[in-house]
Amino acid sequence: MTVESLLRTMRETGSLTQVLMASERLSDAARDEPTSVDALTAAIEGEDQAVAIAALHAVAHIEHDGPDPHGAAGAADAVLAEALRDPRAFMRTHAAWGAARRRPHLPSIAPLVALLTAGGLDGMLAQRALEAWRTDASDAIVDHLAVALQTQSDAPVRRRLTETLGLMSGPSAIAALESIALDTDEADAVREAARDAFDDARRGDAAPRATTPVDPGADEALTVAQLFLGADIDSGLRTVGSGNNGGIATLLVRLGDALLAGSDAGAEAHSESPAIGRVLTISRGSDAAADGDAKAAPGGHAYSQIGLPVAVTRAEDAWSNYVAARRGIARALAAQSTVHAIHLRMADVGTLAAWDVARAAGIPVIFTAAPDPHALIESLELAGALTRENFGDHDAQDRYWFRAQLVRELAEAAAHTVLMPREHLQADLQRLVGIDIDDPAQYTPVAEGIDVSVIDAAVAEARAAAAGAPAGTALRELTGLLEELPPHRRGLPLLISVGRLHRVKGMSTIVDAWADPALQERCNLLIVGGNLARPSADEADQLALIDAVVDPQARAARGLLIVGHRPNQVAAQWIAAARFGIPGLAAPHGVYVCGSMKEEFGLAILEAMAAGLFVIAPRRGGPATYIEPRRTGILTDTTDAGSLRAAIVEGLGLAAERPDDRAAASRTLVSDRFSIHTMARTLAGIYATAHRRRTAAGLPRDLETNA
Incomplete structure (x- = not known):
């Protein structure tokens, strides 16, 4: 197909993932049809942002046709150089990516260095493009990096510029690195980057290489x-x-x-x-x-x-x-x-x-x-x-x-x-x-x-504790947490979820679903995960969304326990305790809930199943291959709080039906198919x-x- 026909098909195609897949065909067509720069430029300037990105990558694939700056390759270089200065941030990103596959274009060095100072993926892509150009344009790149170092005072930016100097070749790069490494007024992180790069550059190898010897003998491990x-x-x-x-x-x-x-x-x-x-x-x-x-x-x-x-x-x-x-x-x-x-x-x-x-x-x-x-x-x-x-x-x-x-x-x-x-x-x-x-x-x-033996040990301890045996350290900690609940909430079963506080994991969606008054009266919610003392940006976002649903000062009063991350063995014991309960504090037959937007497989879900819990899991992805609907769990649309709420309500009812039979079936399935040793x-x-x-x-x- 021609570039024009492919662009038309991509604009009319039904999904964004199809545009991504068609991008490679468009690039191949552009390579074979170098005169298509004008059509691709029009697509780059269009309102369909997905096709615009594909068109920009196609421009980057137009082969060089000699030194003529007015030929198709020269026109492609000009389009990419313009995209590096595009007010649309995504175009600058993809222009830097595309530049790495082309020969050096001197007017593009300055905007690439500007992206480098910004850091993130843009900075890395610019860094890789400059590294790809080092054979033929090292001195020019070093000059631009030196100018940037004269104007940039922020230590992280100076470190990135210094790292990039270390990716260049030739005496000018080595001299610049040596000067930075010896400058006692320079920030430690910058000097360290210079020393690392200088050591590599002196060996003539900007990327240290591991070596693998010849094939071992048949008996060598x-x-x-x-x-x-x-x-x-x-x-x-x-x-x-x-x-x-x-x-x-x-x-x-x-x-x-x-x-x-x-x-x-x-x-x-x-x-x-x-x-x-x-x-x-x-x-x-x-x-x-x-x-x-x-x-x-x-x-x-x-x-x-x-x-x-x-x-x-x-x-x-x-x-x-x-x-x-x-x-x-x-x-x-x-x-x-x-x-x-x-x-x-x-x-x-x-x-x-x-x-x-x-x-x-x-x-x-x-x-x-x-x-x-x-x-x-x-x-x-x-x-x-x-x-x-x-x-x-x-x-x-x-x-x-x-x-x-x-x-x-x-x-x-x-x-x-x-x-x-x-x-x-x-x-x-x-x-x-x-x-x-x-x-x-x-x-x-x-x-x-998963390591089923870890879960089996947790189940044995939780069963014994529920029968009156002395609890271990992990269960004593859980007991202390449950004692923070008001008396009228003690004795409800636990709805438990273990995982990172990240939007993809859907912890705020779980809270939103559980916060319905009727559901709150049926169970307490225990969320295990996140760094509560020093939350990351993603964790802070999830906590803010949760706080918008449940006042943080009223969490315990309403039955919500957000306790931060715990070691894997501790989380396993708490999951097992949700199955058997804790006398006077938590009823048996709790439910495990995974609120992930997507779950490629779901190790925590498998751990919960191995412990005998009824599980609520995403319909999309791996869980559908091992959850038996309404017997071992429920698959639902976890991106929708209403659907998740309905699944939890149903799950709480099913969890008490023949729990020992379900637990045995779940554990057998995990042991037979999903043991870490089988993997x-x-x-x-x-x-x-x-x-x-x-x-x-x-x-x-x-x-x-x-x-």
Whole structure:
């Protein structure tokens, strides 16, 4: 199809996700039809913001046609340069992204440096574009960075400029870095960035590289890395539920342990695969002192924390840590001497940085792909919140396009792609993401798992306490919380939810649904999660929405307990207590509720089911693959408070019907299908296969996102 016909089809197509998928075809057409600049420019200036973004990326794909500045490529460079100064923020973002795939355009350096000073995703994309141009335009870029350093006094901005100097080549960049590193009047964070970059530049390598030696012998155990930089992960799971420390932190700790234990437990099933001898879990450092050195835990599970200079109070802040993340990940992997595979999840800065490092090192990447943010885009579009006319404005805040593209490219380029089960998996990934998962050599559905033994121990203690046995520390704490309730509310069952205080998790929607007077009289609501002492921006937003529904001074009087995050084992015991009750304070037959806008799988839901609780969960996503409606739980539209309220009311009634039979069925299902050990055995085989194929397949290919 021609550019004109594709643009017309995209304007008339039925959904925003289809526009995202069609963008690649439009770019291919523009590459073959370089005279289409005028048609694409008209689309860029149009009111359909989604098509405007696609058109801008198509312009970036118009090939260079020699030195003629008046040719099609020259016209494309001029369009991108103009977009870098566009008053629409989303156009500046995508212009910086597109610039990275083109040859240096000197008039565009100044606006790229301006975006760099702003930070966030815009700053990272500008940084990557400038790095892509360093071979042919390093001196010119260094000159612009030097001018910016003369005018910028804010330390975080100066640090970003200094980091970018470190990505350049040549003596002028090294001289500038040395000057900053030795300047005692400079902020410590800036001098540290200069020293890190200077050390790398002196080695002639702006991105330190891990190395992977030749194939091990058949009997050599594998070393596997797994990464999530959105959380501080420790073996005790002490910060789960605070900030971005959600279920993935619990998963990685339990999975790392199970991979090592599974070498024995699953030896018969996977005798042809090397055992997993070491697992390295890489996460964000709790402070700037984190240096990436791996701290060993018993059994070969090591934890490495990467010091990130920018505190992440909102999702946008994380992108400013890209260079530091890349350097830290490279050093953490290089310190292992051998890493046979790395497993990445999430479309975030840590995954992007780790992909770059793994590609340079030749380490096979396993990627867990989910239709996120694709499913969220679809949901918001169906609700009328996202439209063609406002998509770009929302994209500037939530970065839908970049994250969606990163998911698709990683899913196709990884050594192996793991998929989370969902009710219509193949159809959803084809419809939302545009990938065909028929090839079992590339795509494998793998259910996430929980450590059922942790839940079993919690159930045993809660059952004994309900029968009069002395309570342990966790249950005594819960008893103290329930004693804050007024006498007339004691003895009601618990409606409990465990998770982060984030809009996607829908905690404020749960409160809104529960706040109906009739429902309030039937149960108390316990929300476990969030950093209440130092809330992040997302947590503060959720707390404000909750406070608008229930006066914070009247929470206990109305039966609402918001207690902040607790360690995973404590949350497990409280979930179990909701099933059995606490004599005189909470009736048995409570209900677990997940109010997430989307839930790709739902580890906390599985934990609640393993404990024997009746669950309320989102209709969309993974829970539909394992919840038996009206027997083990209810699937509902959790984005709507009215629908969620009705489901809770029905759930409270069903929870008391044959509770022991339901609990046994739920626990058996979780144990048989969703054990962490089952997950670990499957992944161990995938890791071994990906490593064996590395020698034959060569390095992973580059990503368009990295262009």
